[in-house]
Amino acid sequence: MAQQILIDPVTRIEGHAKVTVQLDDDGKVSGARFHVAEFRGFEKFCEGRPLWEMPGITARVCGICPVSHLLASAKAGDKILAVNIPPAATKLRRLMNLGQIVQSHALSFFHLSGPDLLLGMDSDPARRNVFGLIAAEPELARRGIRLRKFGQEIIELLGGKKIHPAWSVPGGVRAGLPPGGREHLREGLPEAYETTRLALAKFKEIFDRFHEEAISFGDFASLFMGLVNEHGDWEHYDGLLRFVNADGEIVADQVDPSHYAEYIGEAVQPDSYLKSPYYKPLGFPEGIYRVGPLARLNVCTHMGTPQADQELKEYRYRFHGTATSSFLYHYARLIEILASLEHIERMLDDPDLTSDHLRAVAGINRLEGVGVSEAPRGTLFHHYQVDSHGLIRRVNLIIATGQNNLAMNRTVSQIASHYIRGREIPEGVLNRIEAGIRAFDPCLSCSTHAVGAMPLVVRLVAADGTVLQERSRG
Amino acid sequence: MIATTRPVILVIGYGNPLRRDDGVGVVAAEEIERWLDPSVRVLARVQLTPDLAADLAEADSAFFIDARSSLEPPEVRIERIVPQAHGMAAMDHAVSPETLLGLCRALYEKTPEAYLVSIASEDLGFGEGLSARATRGLAEALAALRDQICRSRAGEPVLPPPCPGLETRPSPGS
Numbered sequence: 001m002a003q004q005i006l007i008d009p010v011t012r013i014e015g016h017a018k019v020t021v022q023l024d025d026d027g028k029v030s031g032a033r034f035h036v037a038e039f040r041g042f043e044k045f046c047e048g049r050p051l052w053e054m055p056g057i058t059a060r061v062c063g064i065c066p067v068s069h070l071l072a073s074a075k076a077g078d079k080i081l082a083v084n085i086p087p088a089a090t091k092l093r094r095l096m097n098l099g100q101i102v103q104s105h106a107l108s109f110f111h112l113s114g115p116d117l118l119l120g121m122d123s124d125p126a127r128r129n130v131f132g133l134i135a136a137e138p139e140l141a142r143r144g145i146r147l148r149k150f151g152q153e154i155i156e157l158l159g160g161k162k163i164h165p166a167w168s169v170p171g172g173v174r175a176g177l178p179p180g181g182r183e184h185l186r187e188g189l190p191e192a193y194e195t196t197r198l199a200l201a202k203f204k205e206i207f208d209r210f211h212e213e214a215i216s217f218g219d220f221a222s223l224f225m226g227l228v229n230e231h232g233d234w235e236h237y238d239g240l241l242r243f244v245n246a247d248g249e250i251v252a253d254q255v256d257p258s259h260y261a262e263y264i265g266e267a268v269q270p271d272s273y274l275k276s277p278y279y280k281p282l283g284f285p286e287g288i289y290r291v292g293p294l295a296r297l298n299v300c301t302h303m304g305t306p307q308a309d310q311e312l313k314e315y316r317y318r319f320h321g322t323a324t325s326s327f328l329y330h331y332a333r334l335i336e337i338l339a340s341l342e343h344i345e346r347m348l349d350d351p352d353l354t355s356d357h358l359r360a361v362a363g364i365n366r367l368e369g370v371g372v373s374e375a376p377r378g379t380l381f382h383h384y385q386v387d388s389h390g391l392i393r394r395v396n397l398i399i400a401t402g403q404n405n406l407a408m409n410r411t412v413s414q415i416a417s418h419y420i421r422g423r424e425i426p427e428g429v430l431n432r433i434e435a436g437i438r439a440f441d442p443c444l445s446c447s448t449h450a451v452g453a454m455p456l457v458v459r460l461v462a463a464d465g466t467v468l469q470e471r472s473r474g
Numbered sequence: 475m476i477a478t479t480r481p482v483i484l485v486i487g488y489g490n491p492l493r494r495d496d497g498v499g500v501v502a503a504e505e506i507e508r509w510l511d512p513s514v515r516v517l518a519r520v521q522l523t524p525d526l527a528a529d530l531a532e533a534d535s536a537f538f539i540d541a542r543s544s545l546e547p548p549e550v551r552i553e554r555i556v557p558q559a560h561g562m563a564a565m566d567h568a569v570s571p572e573t574l575l576g577l578c579r580a581l582y583e584k585t586p587e588a589y590l591v592s593i594a595s596e597d598l599g600f601g602e603g604l605s606a607r608a609t610r611g612l613a614e615a616l617a618a619l620r621d622q623i624c625r626s627r628a629g630e631p632v633l634p635p636p637c638p639g640l641e642t643r644p645s646p647g648s
Binding site: 066103134138140141148152 | 490491492516520521523525527528559576580581600601647
């Protein structure tokens with residue numbers, strides 16, 4: 001019988017993200033850490049549940065990226081059933097993932113980071129928000145909303161309007177594209193393309209104003225990891241893992257994601273519920289790596305579509321090959337939107353999108369399975385162990401944001417060292433710490449499997465442990 | 475002037491159904507969808523996100539349904555809410571209903587008449603299903619909403635303040 005837990009005092013605010021900046025005896029920044037004080041419960045909660053429920057359960061880890069969990073979970077289920085799903089089902093899952101990438105990246109660029117980028121990091125905090133953005137660039141703001149809706153519409157066309165589409169399941173998917181869906185998406189593509197090109201042009205225009213941010217927002221050498229296809233090109237749903245270093249050299253390639261545990265270790269930090277994955281061959285913490293748009297553009301040989309490849313060429317020219325500054329996540333996100341739109345356009349003529357052959361039916365044929373896909377924020381792993389009845393015995397979720405934990409820490413430390421002088425945190429520095437974390441587009445609810453608001457607290461601590469200042473946001 | 479078109483009513487229920495009472499808004503939305511009322515557009519979400527501003531712009535009235543963490547009565551509170559121009563939280567993708575209305579006004583220069591229906595909750599732990607208290611609150615909220623929606627559809631004002639159980643919610647942060 002399920003046990004009910006009464007939370008007393010009852011609160012919807014379950015925790016916060018905290019940054020602690022440590023000063024040394026000379027008052028200089030000696031380090032900074034990013035902690036997430038949230039309770040993780042979903043992995044435990046899933047134990048004993050039937051495999052078939054897992055996509056629907058894990059999709060509810062987060063309200064922003066349910067699709068990513070839905071797909072990775074279904075893929076883990078495919079492995080446990082030991083099936084090759086029908087080609088039509090693969091294509092439809094890909095289409096949904098592309099929609100997810102478009103809507104998530106649009107939200108990140110236009111609403112979360114847009115105010116920083118388009119209004120400036122030192123602009124009036126009262127205006128440096130989405131409302132200030134709307135006042136300054138109303139048409140761009142409206143276009144951003146419509147671009148996100150375009151991505152959302154793909155998800156709704158496929159999964160229905162239910163809160164958590166139980167559409168992708170072990171063995172395939174439940175339905176194809178409905179009548180009229182193809183035409184509806186084709187109608188939306190021209191504006192989606194135009195908005196993305198406008199955003200790219202805008203970013204390139206303003207980038208030179210952010211030289212200092214580009215060198216201080218997490219610009220350091222690290223590994224990068226992402227999925228690539230058989231040609232080494234940008235991949236978002238299937239493929240094999242590739243790790244490259246800051247010089248663009250491949251350090252591990254064609255890695256079967258099922259063997260992730262040979263390459264990825266997970267360190268537990270005492271002051272955060274966020275695990276810290278690292279590249280095992282280099283140990284912790286030297287094996288720091290990044291995932292997500294910046295990483296995917298660094299690991300791939302090509303994007304695989306003409307417009308995005310043209311942009312990638314320019315991007316690599318500007319940043320001398322491998323981009324190491326986390327500030328460039330913003331730029332990479334826009335190129336990924338463009339690639340996603342091109343892939344969507346290519347797919348729309350495929351008759352398989354309306355096929356009836358969508359599921360492979362099987363029983364439990366393996367007791368373990370790993371499902372991997374590229375969520376907008378980075379590579380997502382769902383690893384399940386089941387009993388012979390298909391009941392979950394163990395779950396391990398490696399979330400994109402968690403994999404960027406070490407990098408977010410390094411970024412915060414770099415920003416603090418670069419900008420904090422003395423024993424106070426100026427407003428502009430608080431903005432930049434926030435903006436530095438936001439470059440990663442973290443989903444902290446997701447990475448700690450929690451819900452609720454997530455205010456940010458920044459604390460400045462003297463060498464003797466005295467809290468000199470604490471500021472909070474949100 | 476006599477209205478010739480039926481008012482569009484938007485209902486948005488939100489919360490996480492895997493956090494027990496937190497999902498009461500979603501349960502309410504799914505129930506309202508079963509009423510099959512063509513004048514009511516129902517959305518169920520885990521969080522409120524900025525793109526919902528476009529949906530609000532198409533509505534004449536809107537009802538947000540959410541859980542309210544409270545051990546105190548009343549079980550159901552219905553409050554008129556007004557647009558506000560506060561930004562989104564630092565690390566959060568979600569917006570409040572008031573901020574969403576503010577986004578709608580800023581983007582489209584109009585907003586629907588909007589209400590927050592909050593249902594008292596006592597259990598936000600991991601799990602499915604509502605507590606007895608949230609279940610009672612849900613029934614009460616659905617009855618009240620059926621009445622409110624009828625009024626909105628008839629072009630009648632939703633019960634104007636002051637009215638028992640109907641208040642205007644102060645802006646968060648004020």
